[in-house]
Amino acid sequence: MDMLDTSIWDGYIVRPKGDMRRYTCRVYETLQEASAAAQEHADSHHRPYEVRAVNETTQRIIKTIEPRKSK
Structure with a gap:
C-alpha cells in the first residue's frame, strides 16, 4: 500500500x-x-x-484538549 504524501497539504x-x-x-x-x-x-x-499539524513530518502536536467535566 502506498503512503499518501501529505507534505503538500496545510492544515x-x-x-x-x-x-x-x-x-x-x-x-x-x-x-x-x-x-x-x-x-x-x-x-x-x-x-x-490532540490537534496536530499536517504539514510537519512528525505531525507536531499543537494542542491537547481535555474533556470538560460533567456537571
Missing part, C-alpha cells in the same frame, strides 16, 4: 491523545476549527484529543 488533524495509528481523517483548514472539533470529540468520548 490540522484531530486524533485521540497518544494514538499514532494511520487511518483516514479529516484535515481542518484552521486551528480554531480543529480545536472546536477536538473539544467535541474529547467531550463525547471522555478522553483527551
Whole structure:
C-alpha cells in the first residue's frame, strides 16, 4: 500500500491523545476549527484529543484538549 504524501497539504488533524495509528481523517483548514472539533470529540468520548499539524513530518502536536467535566 502506498503512503499518501501529505507534505503538500496545510492544515490540522484531530486524533485521540497518544494514538499514532494511520487511518483516514479529516484535515481542518484552521486551528480554531480543529480545536472546536477536538473539544467535541474529547467531550463525547471522555478522553483527551490532540490537534496536530499536517504539514510537519512528525505531525507536531499543537494542542491537547481535555474533556470538560460533567456537571
